[in-house]
Amino acid sequence: MTTRRRRPGKEHVGEEDKPGGRPDERLPERLFATDRYPSRRLNVYSSLNFLVAVKDVLRGTPEMDRIMGSCFGKLFELPVHRCSYPSVMIHTLLARQLVTKKRYEAWPVFGGNPLRFPMVEFGRVTGLPCGEFEEGYVVEMKPKYKEEDYAYWDKLFDSRRDIMIPDVVQMVTEDLTISRSRRLKLCLIIIVDGVLIASTHPARPTLKHVKRVENLKNFLAFQWGRESFYWTATDMIPPKRVMGVCDDPPGEFCTKLRQKTKKMTGLPLALQLVAYECIPQLLARLGGNDDLKIIDCESLPQHTGLNLVDVLEAEHHSELTVQPMMEIGPNKPDGWGELDDEIHDRRMKNMVRLIEDGHNFTKSMWRGGDAAEDLYDHEKHKAANKRKRQRRVSTYFRRPTLVDDDKYDELVARFDALEKVVVWMNKRLGRRKRTGVTPRKEIFCSGGRVKEKKKNSAGAAEVEEQRDKTKSPIVKDVGEDVSVDVDDVGIGNEKLPAESEDVEAEEEEDSEDSVGEDVESEDDEEEEDGEFSGGEDVEAED
Template sequence: MEDNGEDNRLPPRLFATDRFPTQRLNIYSRPNILAFIRHVLRGTDTFKKIRESPFGKLFDLPTHQCAVSCKLIHALMTRQLICEVDHTFWTVFGSDPFKFGLEEFGDITGLNCGSLPEGYEAPDHNEKGANKQENAHTDPFWQRLIGKDNNITIADLADQLEHDEEMDDWRRIRLALIIIVDGVLVASTQVHRPTLRYVQMLEDLDSFLEFPWGRESFLHTVRSLKPPKFFKGKPVDDPVALLVSKLKQKTFRLTGFPLALQLLAFRAIPMLLSKWPAPSQVQTIMDVTERDLPAQNTLDTNDILLVEDNQQMVVSSITPVSRGQQPGWGVWPFEKTDEKVEYMEQLISINHNFTKTMWPGGDRSETLRVVPEEKGPAEEGIEEQVPVHKKHVVQIKRKRSNLQPRQPSTNPGSATKRRRTSRVSSASTSNTDTNKDVEDRLSVLEARVTNLEKANQSLKESRRRRRRGSRAPPNFPNFALNHRRRLHRGTVHNSEQANRDGDAEKLPIPQDPQRWPQISSSPISWTPNAAPPHPRTPTS
């Protein structure tokens, strides 16, 4: 042990003590699917058979603990220890370690964690070709159970399971099982889809139910918790550095069934439940009557830090488990050994008092975490103040308006204005007229309206005639002819004009009054020896 308190015989940390990132996790496993299966198959022989199988204990999980706390699982991942044991996850909470392995997973879920069939190898989702199933729809059993659609989703199958009343029991139980496996236990994508190899296994239902699904689900879970061996189909040179960088990102994907790690944390660290509101009556998924789990608040980062810093916190490094009866239950036949893990287990067996300073190593790029102050009883009911957010990146500057509010006038106003105001005031405060008075006034108003319409029509006719002006009445051609003859006979013309007198009298008279120029009604006058006006252009 070094002078600074670190014990290098212990497994090193992934992140240095109290220097943990706090980012988000994407967990694709959906425990509420179990409540859906319970709701849809309630009272059927199909659900009875599932309940009696190794999948049955999943429906005994407490509903108030099934809301996945991504912050808690992320905190346990960043506090993990780096060890050579492939199938065991060790983490440190506060100053004490605790173990998450296949035995703990099997005890929590009740699933079969026995040995895998000979020649079977669980796929690694990060390995190249692990998720490849483009030709799934060509498989004969896929076509029989699923159909000819290669891109069908678990949600599509769930919709068929709920609404297809003519579905037989042979297909009903198989769809329910593939929904549980691909939607809860080995979920690896945001949109769940049935896995071809699992669909093919459903051809023999009894063999499918006896398969060690606990071991299969745990492998998918622990591989995403620990430093990965593959990334995008290629081997990784430095798995630890890759996991450190991944956990610093905004999001990180977890596959499998990470809820089991959260449920184990509640067992190993009971004080976490003090920050996790529980209902007055604890119920399991079997007690749920709806098609979804009830809403539940989860832990945040401050809750985790407060529990971790509490002096009264107790951590059970190794939780007791009930072993299953299946052959090879919870055992890895060719598991690697790690001397540092064995040394740590020896200290646990003698109830050694661990401290934070004992744990060596870890990435130190994150800032040192400060434990928040815990709110007292009087502060718990005080709501947190909502911050005021800005609305614009660039504030909009408004011009000052020259308009000002009008000041009340002290001038009493003119006599006419005072009389008008007085009349309005008296009218508004006068008594209401009777119906008889209203009818009389209405009759008078109707008569006035009729008279006004007649006067308006007469005025329009008068204005129309005035606008015409030059338009002569129908007898205008005869008047013009006589007027022109008198004009020509009583006027002295010059020689050129006199020669055209006869022609002027023979000019044709247009019959259309509109073609005549304006002629004033005033008398025509001229002086002797003056040229008379042109017969075609009368002047006033």
């Protein structure tokens, strides 16, 4: 007889944390305790962009019609708005699942209601065949190959052993010499190894699939839904217990879900499609409609779909409804969606019986789980967010009582001074708009203009000053004013003479009459400037 070891961080939450009744011992335990879930992201290897690439390459050809009529046709009929990147959505569902003995079933509990994700639901939402494999076929995760197995590989990929699925997409897009049958086979490899059974990043072709595509009839008749589900379920549930290798499968799976990212092989998008189908509140939060299909879109949208806030709002919705299981549907062969090596679980059988009897599940019925994460209280979280929004608004309306009297008087005085400056600037701007006077024109028209001849360098200025001392001034009869080049006149010019202070004082006067007179005399003064500068040039030549 063996005893089950309690994994680190695991606690059984009692009645004080689960109001409304005692946990039901007949039901399976949670992976994480109720409302104590981590929030991380997943690294999904599958990409629906490969479907768009295949559609673009084969648009309007008989090869595309053949694909649409095969088991892969429903993939191109998926609604675009339900196919957003499933990282956050799927992680929240995996963290809410139950710990069972099942090897190929995931049972998330959303808002206290269980939701089944077996092969039946997988085949229902993807349209892929999930019947029995052909006699003797076994899913091998890491098969071993011989050199002679690469004969058709070299023929199909031009002996490129390291080719990736993006390289195959580039090959069928750019190489126009490829035959139609070869192009179809390459596109089928893109669908299988890039979308359904993506096990590496970046995705690469699988040798056994390349060998199978040599015969198109056998390739299209293969049970690709069952094969894809094997790879998908492997990363969605805790692994098998192996003594000395994996002693605590639930604990190791919890550790992986706490990592920054966790890899996901296969087609995990199927779990998101099942959630949208069975939980109307999630689909309502997503919005949009199902009119646009992948076959009709030019490119998939870049939005990430629902975020964590949307999922939590839907989970705590007052009218939350969850359909626990989906029906297989008519006209399915025997063994469709069933697995021979599945394990019987007594607690799971009790739960299915309660579901069939229409039992009303609540959060308080579920026990156990890793309780290392903080407890999430939705009502307190909503109240805290509301206070944060109010606090952000209130920061713009500070009351004077928040500071002392001296500080308040100082701020008021500074505000009054700034208000006077603003009033003065508005008057100046209004006057300039009416008269068209610029600051440079105001200096010329103010009557206190002083002109100074522009010097090319400091040395030339000293030589000119020495010559003026030894000889009689050339412009003595003209006046004491010295010419100033127009380019040197402006606001903030450090070379202005002392008379410019009077000019600045006159600028501060708010008299429209004086400005008008200055504007009228502007043309006359500019003519005098020409005479002065002309006289100076003549003297300089002499």
